[in-house]
Amino acid sequence: MLYCVEMDVAIPHGLDPDHVARLKADEKARAQDLQRQGKWLHLWRVAGRYANISVFDVESHDELHDILSGLPLFPFMTMRVTPLARHPSAIG
Numbered sequence: 001m002l003y004c005v006e007m008d009v010a011i012p013h014g015l016d017p018d019h020v021a022r023l024k025a026d027e028k029a030r031a032q033d034l035q036r037q038g039k040w041l042h043l044w045r046v047a048g049r050y051a052n053i054s055v056f057d058v059e060s061h062d063e064l065h066d067i068l069s070g071l072p073l074f075p076f077m078t079m080r081v082t083p084l085a086r087h088p089s090a091i092g
């Protein structure tokens with residue numbers, strides 16, 4: 001099942017910079033692990049915003065929820081999830 005997920009990141013001012021750097025490094029490692037597993041198919045920066053648009057390929061709503069809620073930056077992200085269905089005009 002494919003899902004488009006838009007993630008907006010808002011890290012509160014005043015958080016310990018070392019802690020923030022660790023969270024970002026952990027987020028990157030987790031995102032790259034999920035890409036290698038074929039679950040995180042696309043990861044694009046939204047130009048001009050601290051946000052990304054991603055496409056996930058997972059088995060269920062529950063698996064997607066587990067992945068998203070387990071991301072290190074999850075407490076600081078607002079997510080908008082859109083389930084994707086095949087477009088009848090798509091040739092791919």
Ligand SMILES: O=C(O)CC1=CCC(=O)O1
Nearest residue numbers: 009027028031050051052
């Ligand atoms: O920077 C972001 O958009 C948040 C994020 C998701 C995966 C990652 O490595 O960073």
